[in-house]
Amino acid sequence: MNDLRAVPPILEVNRLSKRYVMNAGFWQQLTRRPPELLHAVDDVSLRIAPGEIFGLVGESGSGKSTLGRCLLRLVEPTAGQVLFKGVDILQLPRAQMQGMRRKLQIIFQDPYSSLNPRMTVRQMLGEVLSVHRLCPPHRVEARVRELLHLVGLPADAVDRFPRHFSGGQRQRIGIARALAMEPEFIVADEPVSAVDVSIQAQVLNLLIDLKAQLGLTMLFIAHDLSVVQHISTRVGVMYMGKLVEMAPRRLLFSQPRHPYTQGLLLAAPQPDPFHHSTRVALEGEPPSPLHPPAGCRFHTRCPLASDRCRQAPPPLQEIGEGHWVACHHHDLAVWPPPAVTPWAA
Amino acid sequence: MSEPSMGMAGRVNDWGLRWREARWLQQPALLVGGGLLLAMVLASLLAKQISPYDPIAQNLSNTLQPPSPVHWFGTDNFGRDIFTRVLHAVQLDLQIGVLSVLFPMVVGLFLGSLAGYLGGWVETVVMRVVDVFTAFPFLVMVIAIIAILGPGLTSMYVALTLAGWSAYARIARGEILVIKKAEYVQAARALGFSNLRIMFRHILPNIVTPAIIFAMSDIVLVILSTTSLSFLGLGVQPPTPEWGSMIAEGRPFIMTAWWLVTLPGMAIVLVGLGLSLLGDGLADVLRTEE
Amino acid sequence: MEPILEVRNLTTQIPTRRGLLTAVDDVSFTLHKGEIFGVVGESGSGKSMTCRSLLRLLPSSARTVQGSAVYRGSDLLRLPPKAFNQVRGREIAMIFQDAMAVLNPVHRIGDQLTEAMLAHRVVATPAEARARAVELLRKVGIPAPERRLQDYPHQFSGGMCQRLVIAIALSCQPQIILADEPTTALDVTIQDQILKLLIGLQHELGVSLVLVTHDMGVVAQSCQRVAVMYAGQIVEIADTVSLFTAPKHPYTRGLLACVPQLAADGEVLPLTPIPGSPPDLVHPPAGCRFHPRCPLASEECRHGTFPLQQVGQQHVSACIKHEELGLLS
Ligand SMILES: Nc1ncnc2c1ncn2[C@@H]1O[C@H](COP(=O)(O)OP(=O)(O)OP(=O)(O)O)[C@@H](O)[C@H]1O
Ligand SMILES: Nc1ncnc2c1ncn2[C@@H]1O[C@H](COP(=O)(O)OP(=O)(O)O)[C@@H](O)[C@H]1O
Ligand code: SF4
Ligand code: SF4
Ligand SMILES: [Mg+2]
Ligand SMILES: [Mg+2]
Numbered sequence: 001m002n003d004l005r006a007v008p009p010i011l012e013v014n015r016l017s018k019r020y021v022m023n024a025g026f027w028q029q030l031t032r033r034p035p036e037l038l039h040a041v042d043d044v045s046l047r048i049a050p051g052e053i054f055g056l057v058g059e060s061g062s063g064k065s066t067l068g069r070c071l072l073r074l075v076e077p078t079a080g081q082v083l084f085k086g087v088d089i090l091q092l093p094r095a096q097m098q099g100m101r102r103k104l105q106i107i108f109q110d111p112y113s114s115l116n117p118r119m120t121v122r123q124m125l126g127e128v129l130s131v132h133r134l135c136p137p138h139r140v141e142a143r144v145r146e147l148l149h150l151v152g153l154p155a156d157a158v159d160r161f162p163r164h165f166s167g168g169q170r171q172r173i174g175i176a177r178a179l180a181m182e183p184e185f186i187v188a189d190e191p192v193s194a195v196d197v198s199i200q201a202q203v204l205n206l207l208i209d210l211k212a213q214l215g216l217t218m219l220f221i222a223h224d225l226s227v228v229q230h231i232s233t234r235v236g237v238m239y240m241g242k243l244v245e246m247a248p249r250r251l252l253f254s255q256p257r258h259p260y261t262q263g264l265l266l267a268a269p270q271p272d273p274f275h276h277s278t279r280v281a282l283e284g285e286p287p288s289p290l291h292p293p294a295g296c297r298f299h300t301r302c303p304l305a306s307d308r309c310r311q312a313p314p315p316l317q318e319i320g321e322g323h324w325v326a327c328h329h330h331d332l333a334v335w336p337p338p339a340v341t342p343w344a345a
Numbered sequence: 346m347s348e349p350s351m352g353m354a355g356r357v358n359d360w361g362l363r364w365r366e367a368r369w370l371q372q373p374a375l376l377v378g379g380g381l382l383l384a385m386v387l388a389s390l391l392a393k394q395i396s397p398y399d400p401i402a403q404n405l406s407n408t409l410q411p412p413s414p415v416h417w418f419g420t421d422n423f424g425r426d427i428f429t430r431v432l433h434a435v436q437l438d439l440q441i442g443v444l445s446v447l448f449p450m451v452v453g454l455f456l457g458s459l460a461g462y463l464g465g466w467v468e469t470v471v472m473r474v475v476d477v478f479t480a481f482p483f484l485v486m487v488i489a490i491i492a493i494l495g496p497g498l499t500s501m502y503v504a505l506t507l508a509g510w511s512a513y514a515r516i517a518r519g520e521i522l523v524i525k526k527a528e529y530v531q532a533a534r535a536l537g538f539s540n541l542r543i544m545f546r547h548i549l550p551n552i553v554t555p556a557i558i559f560a561m562s563d564i565v566l567v568i569l570s571t572t573s574l575s576f577l578g579l580g581v582q583p584p585t586p587e588w589g590s591m592i593a594e595g596r597p598f599i600m601t602a603w604w605l606v607t608l609p610g611m612a613i614v615l616v617g618l619g620l621s622l623l624g625d626g627l628a629d630v631l632r633t634e635e
Numbered sequence: 636m637e638p639i640l641e642v643r644n645l646t647t648q649i650p651t652r653r654g655l656l657t658a659v660d661d662v663s664f665t666l667h668k669g670e671i672f673g674v675v676g677e678s679g680s681g682k683s684m685t686c687r688s689l690l691r692l693l694p695s696s697a698r699t700v701q702g703s704a705v706y707r708g709s710d711l712l713r714l715p716p717k718a719f720n721q722v723r724g725r726e727i728a729m730i731f732q733d734a735m736a737v738l739n740p741v742h743r744i745g746d747q748l749t750e751a752m753l754a755h756r757v758v759a760t761p762a763e764a765r766a767r768a769v770e771l772l773r774k775v776g777i778p779a780p781e782r783r784l785q786d787y788p789h790q791f792s793g794g795m796c797q798r799l800v801i802a803i804a805l806s807c808q809p810q811i812i813l814a815d816e817p818t819t820a821l822d823v824t825i826q827d828q829i830l831k832l833l834i835g836l837q838h839e840l841g842v843s844l845v846l847v848t849h850d851m852g853v854v855a856q857s858c859q860r861v862a863v864m865y866a867g868q869i870v871e872i873a874d875t876v877s878l879f880t881a882p883k884h885p886y887t888r889g890l891l892a893c894v895p896q897l898a899a900d901g902e903v904l905p906l907t908p909i910p911g912s913p914p915d916l917v918h919p920p921a922g923c924r925f926h927p928r929c930p931l932a933s934e935e936c937r938h939g940t941f942p943l944q945q946v947g948q949q950h951v952s953a954c955i956k957h958e959e960l961g962l963l964s
Contacts, residue, residue, distance in 0.1 A: 098539075105535060106531075108528040108531070114532050116547050118551060131536075131538060166912045181537075196849075196912075197894060198913070199908075201895075202909075204895070204906060205906060225823075226897045229897060229901065249901050253897065254899060254900050254901045264823060264824065265897065268823055268852065268897060269827070270896060270897060271855045274876075275855075280827060280828050282827070285792050285794050285825060
């Protein structure tokens with residue numbers, strides 16, 4: 001997996017942007033006030049090789065879900081390219097896009113709202129199989145059972161409605177539904193954020209198993225760094241719509257070079273009572289996405305910010321093998337930080 | 346992989362499930378309301394057996410008789426037995442009530458969902474039209490339309506549909522805006538389903554609930570408004586028995602023969618009660634299903 | 636260590652469509668003066684219901700059917716309403732998870748902050764209350780506090796709202812603060828700020844803090860002692876270090892084994908999930924409630940009651956086989 005350049009990527013994202021137009025109501029149009037723009041995803045490029053699990057982390061509102069949905073055209077990007085096996089899916093006419101949908105699937109965060117409350121598991125999975133003629137009618141039943149088995153649900157689950165399942169089980173149904181399409185690429189948008197701790201590990205292990213078993217490629221979105229570290233082969237960090245750092249997993253977690261990544265790592269509370277610090281990892285809060293700061297968007301919170309940072313946005317540059325960072329002063333960002341002192345005797 | 350487990354759902358045995366599915370059986374409001382309406386319909390079907398009188402034939406030697414063991418609801422100014430006429434009118438009135446709500450509901454749901462789902466200019470256009478229709482007082486619009494089309498059942502349906510759809514369109518659009526954001530609709534799009542399929546299979550079934558609940562109270566209003574129409578001679582034409590026109594015809598006698606107006610009025614109240622009980626019960630059942 | 640709140644056999648039930656749900660089942664613990672006491676457990680394990688029972692802020696249908704909570708010689712659960720209102724808010728304050736929902740959107744921040752102080756007569760005059768409000772806002776890290784008093788909650792971000800809620804809780808100088816997942820709704824960097832703020836304030840003011848969370852990381856970073864809840868019951872109480880190094884209940888151990896940890900070298904260990912899912916509290920399993928998911932379960936675990944037993948200094952567990960657990964490597 002280290003030598004990414006050797007393999008042609010299965011998915012390539014080039015300079016992708018999504019801008020939402022805010023306050024474009026009737027009144028605004030009437031008064032000709034220019035609508036405000038929200039850059040949910042701003043000029044993001046990345047490549048994902050076959051068989052990779054690319055982890056995407058960032059705080060809420062950083063644009064992770066928007067990026068994930070743009071890849072499937074559930075949200076239409078404003079600019080940029082999404083090449084799936086070399087084909088720009090953003091240029092595909094509708095009919096061909098429907099065909100492409102089979103190969104690209106998504107698993108959602110909320111196991112409660114992502115299943116239609118009025119359909120049984122059989123109906124849900126059966127619909128997918130028959131609408132896309134994924135298997136002959138007489139095989140549908142067997143295939144449904146096979147899918148349930150694959151995600152670890154008992155066969156008697158078929159006739160139940162979503163309300164009869166726990167959060168973790170619903171998440172499995174969502175995974176089975178995505179797998180029914182036999183996809184080649186899956187966007188998993190925070191699939192474990194809404195399930196219980198004890199269930200989270202079940203779902204993570206299931207995804208790891210499925211990846212190995214079916215050779216899936218995945219964009220795995222999460223806000224929890226330890227979850228991303230656990231499952232990913234490569235990791236990208238987003239802040240206010242920008243990709244600020246990207247590296248193979250081991251590199252990112254052992255030598256993070258962006259001050260924001262470092263802050264995230266320090267802020268994550270670790271289940272280890274011998275390891276703590278009284279220092280606040282990152283001061284301040286993300287500014288309003290409607291009025292992002294000039295220059296580096298992180299400068300309002302960055303301990304290393306200089307005048308240069310307030311003027312020029314740092315480009316994403318490769319500072320080592322596969323290690324990309326968007327920071328003017330990445331060489332000053334020391335890791336691990338000095339003086340992590342225990343707060344209590 | 347971890348052991349498949351059904352957790353709490355696993356221990357619910359099938360009977361437990363069925364019993365809970367059959368929650369509608371445990372709703373007193375639903376049962377009473379439904380029972381009331383059913384009884385009325387049955388009585389009207391058996392009208393000929395229950396009452397020996399003809400609902401239309403006049404008997405001018407027997408006019409304006411007060412209620413008595415012979416004529417339970419008394420007779421009207423043409424000597425017709427009011428009880429018989431009330432019974433015979435059940436079917437027509439319920440039909441009017443149901444159809445005059447069904448048509449606008451279908452039209453309103455369709456246009457409202459379209460507006461909500463497609464958004465953009467479709468939404469703008471539909472919702473502006475809705476605004477215009479809502480701005481007109483309901484009865485004024487109905488009367489105007491019937492006046493143009495000429496009195497009769499068909500023009501009444503047309504008028505009530507035109508006047509009533511906008512409320513349903515509003516409901517549908519509001520619900521759709523919520524459901525559209527629900528991730529299962531996003532999921533359906535990700536699964537490559539067509540817009541039509543998403544609309545009919547995944548969205549509409551989930552917005553029909555609030556619409557039906559609204560419709561139950563709407564039916565009562567519609568039946569009442571047919572009364573007003575008959576008042577103006579724009580509704581069902583005499584001598585066909587219909588509660589609204591019966592009340593309208595009885596109005597001149599209200600000081601001398603109260604039963605002409607009051608007893609058909611009671612029938613409307615009874616239907617209203619039945620429907621609102623039914624609506625409440627239905628609302629409970631449908632809501633808790635989610 | 637001086638006890639400040641002693642909770643004994645607290646049981647709270649809620650009637651539901653499907654039957655009586657025992658949300659808090661025979662819960663006992665002691666809160667010591669000046670400590671941060673963690674309550675950890677999964678969703679639905681009864682953490683919030685425990686806090687709400689103590690402050691008598693239950694949903695209208697719920698009833699605390701048994702138990703006592705002794706604070707300064709009087710039982711909070713049996714105090715007459717008037718006397719209880721003197722305690723709630725003034726001596727015992729609560730911080731909720733959803734700060735936005737707790738703040739009243741139509742009132743100015745200054746008014747919400749001074750309301751409790753004036754009601755409990757902690758300050759004599761509105762001017763004094765205002766001065767204290769400014770000081771409190773500064774203490775919880777809100778910049779330019781004088782100017783923010785005129786703002787409304789919607790002008791504050793989620794993190795600032797949580798700071799504000801903390802300021803309100805502190806306003807009457809309480810002895811005890813019950814914090815129900817005060818950081819769960821926040822982003823990790825903001826969570827870190829709020830946790831450190833809470834810890835710092837607790838140190839400075841010496842209040843006793845009950846910190847409810849579902850996050851083992853938060854517990855390890857902030858609490859001195861911890862209670863682990865499962866299906867309405869406390870299954871283990873220990874000092875933080877013992878709990879993390881030598882848990883004496885299979886559920887605690889399972890929780891520790893299934894949370895991913897950050898590793899400095901980026902290497903990861905496989906996770907061991909707890910099989911199954913938490914039980915239905917209307918029909919909980921007989922015997923030890925964890926037995927359907929427990930790797931050590933045997934016949935004797937399926938019947939009887941499982942009270943907390945002393946298993947070490949400051950360490951109690953409800954598992955009858957705690958000796959078989961051994962040390963975690
Ligand atoms: N108003 C209510 N009506 C019925 N049941 C309730 C109500 N509130 C809570 N419960 C039930 O009581 C039990 C305990 O709930 P509680 O809110 O204390 O859990 P918790 O540990 O705080 O969980 P979370 O981590 O999700 O906040 C759960 O089974 C829950 O479903
Ligand atoms: N449909 C939308 N309309 C307007 N703004 C949106 C919409 N969806 C997302 N946004 C905004 O875009 C930004 C990124 O959102 P999102 O991708 O959901 O973030 P994340 O998944 O990282 O939490 C946020 O500021 C969010 O408010
Ligand atoms: S560019 Fe400057 S402000 Fe931005 S992260 Fe780097 S040092 Fe901080
Ligand atoms: S009592 Fe038995 S079932 Fe319960 S935790 Fe201990 S070993 Fe497991
Ligand atoms: Mg998101
Ligand atoms: Mg809670």
